[in-house]
Amino acid sequence: MRQRTSGPSDRPPPTRHRPRAAALAAQVLCVLVAGATAGCASLASPTAEVGADRMTDPRPARDGGTLTIALKSDPDKLDPTLASTAVGRTVFTAMCEKLYDVDAENRIVPQLAAAPPTTGDGGRTVTIKLRRGVRFADGTRMDAKAVKTSLDRHRTLTGSVRASELKPLTSVQAVGDDTVRLRLAKPYVPLLALLADRAGMVMSPTALKRYGKGFASHPTCVGPFRYAERVVGDRIVLDKDPNYYDADAVHLRRVIYRTIIDGNVRLANLQSGDIQVGDQMDPVQVGRALTEPGLQLFHSPSLGYYGLTLNIGNTKGAGAPPGRIDTPIARDVRVREAFDLSLDRDLINTIVFQGRYRPTCGPLPSGTPYATGSRCPARDLAKAKRLLRAAKVTTPVRVRLQISTTPEDNRLGQVIQAMAKEAGFAVSLTPTEFATGLEHSRAGDFQAATTNWSGRLDPAGNIDVFAGTGGAQNYGGLSDPAIDRLIAEGGATAGKPARKKIYARLVERVRAAHTVLYLIQPTNYVSVTEKVAGLKVFGDGLIRVKDAGYVKGGS
Amino acid sequence: MSAAATALPAAEERARAPLAPLSRLRLLTRNKLALTGAVAAAILVLIAVCAPLIAPYDPARPDFAAALQEPGWAHWLGTDDLGRDQLSRVVYGVRASLQIGLLAVALAFAAGVPLGLIAGYYGRFADSVVSRLTDTLLAFPFLVLAVGLATILGPSLLNATIAVGVSQIPAVIRITRAETLRLKHLDYVAAAVVGGGGDGTVLFRHILPGALSALTVQATVGIPTAIIGEALLSFLGLGVQPPSPSLGVMLSSAQAYIAAAPWMAVFPGLAIIAATLAFNLLGDGLRDILDPQGDSR
């Protein structure tokens, strides 16, 4: 089963950094031996500035070589219809191209489509012209029928996580060989962004017929690389696809995705040369990754956010009609606002994320085309206390906060706990493991919970399901007719300036409800050896390897 | 022959008349190993009990301005990622660890000793049932069992204790059962049975006291195991509820800073080693005193 995945010939010689290593060893020894005495010199890592966003590396690359990328967690099913993790999307970028893609400015550009779509019938039909002469990894031709097969599978396969995204779609029609016409129940602008994500991935109809639900063990799409093998928990191996329409531009012979959960170990493997790319570097390691010779750092503002969801009406499960919850924080928006005002976002960023992310207070973070750019209100303890008095609640107001079991979320929870305490909240923390937490959130079995959303390109993807009545992730049970109306308007309005205005109002309304308290906008940090050129890391945080390769003249 | 002849009455005597507490204590002081362990354990218990007096700071109170300070005069063991005093947290962490160690062992004994007695004494059906139960628990990897329990129960000091305690039950059952089997064939116990002593009398008057030495040793072995078990659960985020300190929680939060602030991992690690070492030493010493032939467990 196992193939020879790396040999001495295609791996660059390991780089060793003795001086740094020795210094670290000395530090460790110093702490171990000297213990509590003050004999240790400054141990804190130097704080280096990351500077302006860095998303591309234009240096020319030579052909050949294997690139090993370390992911933070193990991807789920490699089936675009059934996949639901963010790391899975990273692997898909190398082997499953989409009808549309995203560029460095978070604009949607054609990928397997030949041009931007044309709309008709007041936005109810969308016509997409396809790129010609494209073949899947198994040699099958990619045509309108293949696109229809994939879209229909996304819409109808049992257990499809795309089905809800594509709900506005009523039918897909292959018009000739290279044109697909989509019919919608009503105009739905966010569709384009979905077609630039997993819903827009086209799978080989031959492979679908042959493997059916077992497609995950033989994923076959159009992409610079094609699936070779997977060892669960360890690696996913992709080889250069000679059938790819732009194969001449692809330099690397092979890409290997490995799972290395611990950030320090990811960095150590980068230093030793065992891997060349470290995905999702934690803020703690960013400083070290910056000062490390031989490493370059890509970083772009993420489309997502860290926040808190307060449960104000979810009694029968998300999606069900909201009920009444009789806690101060659910009952009175003033109490929620007071909670919000007790939090110092800058300090949260400094303490929890080493100052490597940025504070935010809305669902559409900066850098995205619809960002509202509003300034976050500063921490205001006096006002928070005034609001609590006005709400006539007895302090301390007890709040149970559900956090995940990761050390990072533990830090976030404890910082929030300490800050809210000063305003008159007694926050107790319940670390809850992933699936249990999801279950509690869905069922409404929580008072407050930390949220971490990876973010979507279209503003609707960051708002609709979270704030709309009956939204699948409206865990807080928010139900506001005005918000619902604005969501519908935003989805149906095509002109960007008009749409932007709608979302500005929508964001204000959502913020005023204080059901989700938006706190931090993360930055995508990807650490890469300097020997590798041509990588791209955009706002979606995905590592694009199509143009990557080892630098010319390097060993 | 002579060795066996002298060994048997000695064992009987030991079982029939458990040593008076005082003479046990004297034995303890004569055995250097046990003494070291006992003193170390006593110091740890003292630290745990007097934690509020020893800890220079509130272990749960963050001081964001003082985050990640290396060991120095203000904070002997440095501060953690939220600026909390490491020394205070280690002290309270030892307290939490001991609490979990003792409670988990108590739980394992409360469930395991009666089951072991029943299985060993009544044999036959009861033995089969209990033995299959024990085998089933033993066949599960500890971590899967503990992680599963902790996930179902949710994180808290008590639940971590339960998860760790349950995984120790099979060992306690096995030892109690083995001791009961051994003791019930000894002449004096057989005599008591023939003499018309009720089952309860025989079990609690004769068998339990006889098994006490083996159980004492098991308890001292169980405590460090439980401490490490808690650390492991907390390390996976399933242990004590934050911001309460526990040694495992401290290690868990230290992991991200292992290169930037190694003191965060070193001191709780040393504290765990100290705690487990103390009880392992004590256990070894007790084993030498109570079972000089060298118990095979």
Place this chain on the structure above:
Amino acid sequence: MPYPIRRLGESLITLFLVSVVVFAGVRALPGDTATALAGEEPTPEAIAQIRESYGLDDNIVVQYLRYVRHAATGDLGVSSRTGLPVLDSVMEALPVTLELSALALLLAVVVGVGAGVVAAVRRGRPEEWLVNAVALLGLSVPAFWLGIVLVLAFAIAVPVFAASGFVPFGVDPMENLRHMVLPVIVLGSGLAAVVMRQTRAAMLGSLSADYVRTARAKGLSRRQVIMGHALRNSLVTVVTVLGLQLGHLISGAVVTEQIFVLPGFGKLTIDAVFSRDYAMVQGVVLFTSTAYILVNLLVDLAYSVIDPRIRLGGAQ
């Protein structure tokens, strides 16, 4: 009933109980496959569909019988997380865990027995004290902490060994060993301490036993007595203890694999528990439990051949 058959019957009952407990146990965890799978798109419809497609709405007894029926034909189901057959993933993980456990066992036996003999023979001397102290330390250091410290020292500060990952032996033996050294030390050290203590205790018992005195009285050399008689008899105890320790070895492997990101059973299980991948949890626990039960069965049977009293004692 003859002892071997009775013992076999017991093992089968235990296996049945384990399968029931793990089957019910994973389903008792809060949240189910569907919740974990739906991930970022948890619409009620999607969740209902996933539940249906995995047959989670059926009666649990029906589900169990279906599982047993499939398992009997070697079909352990499909992982709900990765969509790959459980048996394939288990078979890929098996060599990793086997190699790790075997090397750790080897380390434990070589170091443990050697040190145990030294400690027993040199009773009351500095050697014994040293060996005892090291063994106690080995027992007292939490494996995951040792793992972190070793990675820091030998993979980051002085990068001689790999910090994580696995290279199959067949692909590159040197790389394989470079990746296995630290995990084997972490897993083997605790076990070595246990083996050392058992060996020492058994040796002390043997050395004071009659037949050893007789052997020495007969004029056999000290070396012959120690190696030929005392050690050989002590090994019976050590083997039994190793059988019992196998369960700990598997648990330990789970932790070790987690630290060093080795794609073995441990990582497979923990990931599966957290993603509510029922088929995977069941498959892995079934494998590890069967291994544990089997080894203990063999140890018991071997023991009963060596020492007939066990058969008698067990049959009464």
